[in-house]
Amino acid sequence: MNAPSSRSETEAAALADALAAQGIPADVHDGYGLALVSVWAGLVVWCHGGRYWWRSAWDARRQRVIYAWHPSSDPAQAAYRVALRYA
Template identity: 45%
Template sequence: MAQRTAIQVRANTSPGKPPGAQSAYRLQLDLADFGINSDVHVGTGIALVSVWVDLVIWVECASEGWRYRWWTGRISSRNRYVWAFCPADAHHTAARRIAIRYRELLAGHPLSETIADLAATAETPGNEVAR
């Protein structure tokens, strides 16, 4: 996933963007503070922030306003997904909670050797490889 600069993200959170897109890009910036790369996909009335396998955050408008929603990784006793929710205004809190879920998923589904090698090469000091 390509890492966006803070300038690009700020431009995407400008008042001219749809509210869902603004919230998605704001979350993306907060996730970057935790060292988590993500991609934003904007649709009509909804936006998605793709983070990792089984971790896609839906930015949606509900009766109480815009919110983030993601799967907790649990299934209820009635065999239904258990979702986590956070108001879009609390994007820092959402990013912290998503970072915890990301670390859980990363432990159970680590990077492949090839990707890990590429990431290590990209993080070498002085390397100009864009991530």
């Protein structure tokens, strides 16, 4: 990967590296002020504003997505949580 061009991309790259350490490949995409870590079909982590967030569940009663989030200052723990979702 080329050198990160934004803070969000730096955060995304840190998460992708932490996921790789757990044997989970991921791609980083940056643009329009935020970055994405593509982990698996249906599992994308957004990175912006010092946070990672990803879809964690579906609320059938309210007909809406529930998101989990984690501070980007701790990419290793965020990667652990994303890995649980990946499993």
